[in-house]
Amino acid sequence: SNTTFTMIKPDATSKGYTGAILDQIIKGGFSIKAMKWTKLTKEQAGAFYEVHKERPFYGELVDFMSSGPIVAAILEKENAVADFRTLIGATNPAEAAEGTIRKNFAASIGENAVHGSDSDENAAIEGNFFFSRLERF
Ligand code: GTP
Ligand code: MG
Numbered sequence: 001s002n003t004t005f006t007m008i009k010p011d012a013t014s015k016g017y018t019g020a021i022l023d024q025i026i027k028g029g030f031s032i033k034a035m036k037w038t039k040l041t042k043e044q045a046g047a048f049y050e051v052h053k054e055r056p057f058y059g060e061l062v063d064f065m066s067s068g069p070i071v072a073a074i075l076e077k078e079n080a081v082a083d084f085r086t087l088i089g090a091t092n093p094a095e096a097a098e099g100t101i102r103k104n105f106a107a108s109i110g111e112n113a114v115h116g117s118d119s120d121e122n123a124a125i126e127g128n129f130f131f132s133r134l135e136r137f
């Protein structure tokens with residue numbers, strides 16, 4: 001069994017989708033190891049997405065991710081990283097499979113409801129960005 005990291009993004013929290021998204025995550029077989037409701041500053045969002053800083057949408061992404069509350073969580077399941085990316089669907093909701101979280105709740109490629117780590121290594125880095133040892137179990 002292993003872990004991944006997710007955020008429910010500001011578009012989804014502001015539309016009142018937090019509960020429905022958490023419900024789909026839990027029904028998808030993930031258990032919550034740590035969770036918090038918070039809001040990123042521009043500096044914090046910029047640091048979290050530093051790997052994307054050369055991409056043309058970086059400024060937009062940082063503005064968006066600091067525009068409202070998010071929910072950050074560490075999730076546990078066997079094959080967590082890959083299975084969670086299957087559950088959320090393609091980055092662009094127009095290309096996301098039926099029944100995926102992004103198909104159900106996302107509006108656009110930028111405002112796409114949820115984040116999911118892309119590797120075990122990044123899952124650990126991202127979880128550590130938000131949670132201290134005392135906040136996990
Ligand atoms: P995350 O789980 O959020 O990391 O999404 P991803 O792995 O499916 O996509 P990627 O890591 O390539 O991009 C990170 C985030 O940048 C995406 O989830 C989007 O929010 C945003 N993004 C990606 N492509 C675009 C784009 O073309 N335009 C805009 N505005 N945002 C984008
Ligand atoms: Mg990514």
